[in-house]
Amino acid sequence: MPPITLRGITVDFPFTPYECQKDYMSKVIECLQNKVNGVLESPTGTGKTLCLLCAALGWRDYFKDSISARKIAEKLGGAELFPDRPLSSWGTAATDGDTPMYYTDIPKIIYASRTHSQLTQVISELKNTSYRPKVCVLGSREQMCINPEVMRQESNHIKVHMCRAKVSTRSCVFYNNVEEKSSDKDIANSILDIEDLVKYGNKERVCPYYLSRSIKQQADIIFMPYNYLLDPKSRRAHNIELKGAVVIFDEAHNVERMCEESTSFDLTPYDLASSIDVVDKLLLEQARDTERGEVTADFNVESLNSELKLDITTIAKLKQILLDLEAAIDSFDVPSDKGITKPGSFIYELFQKAQLTFDTKAAILEALEQITGYLAGRPGIFMNTSGLQKLSDIIQLVFSIEPAEGSTGQHIEANTKQFKVHIHRDTSQHRKKQNTDVWSSSSSKKQAWPSRALTLTQHGHPAL
Ligand code: SF4
Structure with a gap:
């Protein structure tokens, strides 16, 4: 043609x-x-x-x-x-209009679709053209990890922490081959989707996840799902540079909803209860170790090679913050199934009751990161850290825009205008099994299950 x-x-x-x-x-x-x-x-x-x-x-x-x-x-x-x-x-x-300019950078094209299966279709359409750009497709570890030990883990965030630990100690053999294989001409000149990358990774014993990140630097066109682009946290994690890039959103009518979802969250009583449970167990463990004269906990270095660099007082403070947050949310009288709705700026008032503020957020995030990293992949009793991980994401989201020095509450009002805080009765799956789960098993004293959940949402989001 x-x-x-x-x-x-x-x-x-x-x-x-x-x-x-x-x-x-x-x-x-x-x-x-x-x-x-x-x-x-x-x-x-x-x-x-x-x-x-x-x-x-x-x-x-x-x-x-x-x-x-x-x-x-x-x-x-x-x-x-x-x-x-x-x-x-x-x-x-x-x-650049009338003035000729000297450009050294040719714009990268970022092609975003809603799902990975849609991206696979786009990539197969590209294969049918005569264009042969250098292609990169970004996916998650969940989709691309080939390390059997990490793949065995059920929880995604444990996979992430285990992988990070292995990468930092170079103890994943597949990761260690990435540098060599990323200069492989076959890879650079082929149009591969996620499935192709995983096949190649298994055949050549190289990590597809890090391989795709590595070839991203040279790629002419990068394929990714919307959320990698729209969620600032994900954008940072994948090191996506938008400046000077051509961005294509396929089926863009979904974008508004994705933006709303990426800045909204639900915090359930189960998230807080399981977080308190984990911190409690850690506190007991640390107290035992301190009694034995050990300063830090010891564990399988090969599987994680990291130690908990938190003192017992910091862990105790974190527990208090979690308890205060739980009490603050549960103190609301929720008269009907509809719950109560407050303006977006109320989230700061609520969090302040648990000492969660712009001033304390960095230290709290550091403590949460330490604990989730330390517990991920630790042999022995499994501790569910998904609640702590979620809380860490929520804190980053809520405090993502630092108020300028000397600015007043107006700054917060302006930034939260699009949001609503909703406190409602807990209808999550975990509520249904409340007495057989973390509360009844973790403690000899049976505690009442808090019944309020917290939602922060943008206007128009279906959660409201
Ligand atoms: S480096 Fe790759 S293969 Fe190894 S654990 Fe991480 S994602 Fe899995």
Whole structure:
């Protein structure tokens, strides 16, 4: 199929495009040339994904050529190599309007879809085109880990902590092969989705998770699910640089909901009760060790190689914070199933009752990180640290925007305008098994199960 030219850009489309497809691709190119955001709609079955890929990659190739041509021209003393080629087709991104600019970076394309299975379909469409960009697809350890010991763990956050510990001690053989394999030409020049990467990882005994992160640096196009892009925590964790990148959201009508979800949370009585239970057990353990004259707990170094660098007083303080938070939430009279709703800024008032503030958050997060890291993968009695992990995520979310020095409460009001705090009766699954779970098994004194759950949500989120 001969290539077509749209707005001065050569696009290699695998079929003869329909008029609507040409229009769609022209609009994509127009947005890229003018460096503007675009919202494009087209009926189902009109080949949107293929159009998006071909238009964006065609424009990128042209952009790349323009930079090479400029470099050569500069070396030749400024002579115009292609005097008859209109500069406008490079777009303002290449020329920055009337002033020609010298670009060394060719924009990466970030292609985000809602789910991994949708990404797999997009990647298979890419394989059907003539474009062969360097591709990277980002996934989670849950999907990509091939270390049998780590894969055996049920909880995702334990997998994460075990993996981190193994990476820091270079005790995962698959991780140790990443550096060598990431320069493998087969990998760099193949279009692989998650399943392909895992197959390659098993065959070559290399970690697919870290391999994909490593090839990300050289990738021309990076595929990822929305939440990697929209959730600031995830963006940081995956080191995703948005500056100068072309970002494509496929099926963008889901974006608003994903944004709301990534900044909303539910904290159930079970989360707090299980957190208190873990801290309590740790406290007892530490007290026993201190009595025996040991300063820090000792454990299987090979499986974690980390020690708990927290003194007993800090652990006791953390327990008090958890108890205070539980009491603060449970102190509300919730008259009906609807619960009570407060403005978003109320979350700070509530957390303050448990000494959770902008001033204390760093120390609390550090303590939570220490404990979850220490307990992950520790041989012996399993301790469920998912509640502590969740609390750590919530604290990071709530205190993510530091108030400027000397700023008043107005700052908080403005930042929380879109949110609501909801305190309601607990309807979680764990409530149904309340007397057989953590409360009854962890303590000889049977305690009453707190019945209030806390939700922070943006307006319009279905949780309300
Ligand atoms: S480095 Fe890779 S294979 Fe090893 S534990 Fe971590 S995710 Fe799994």
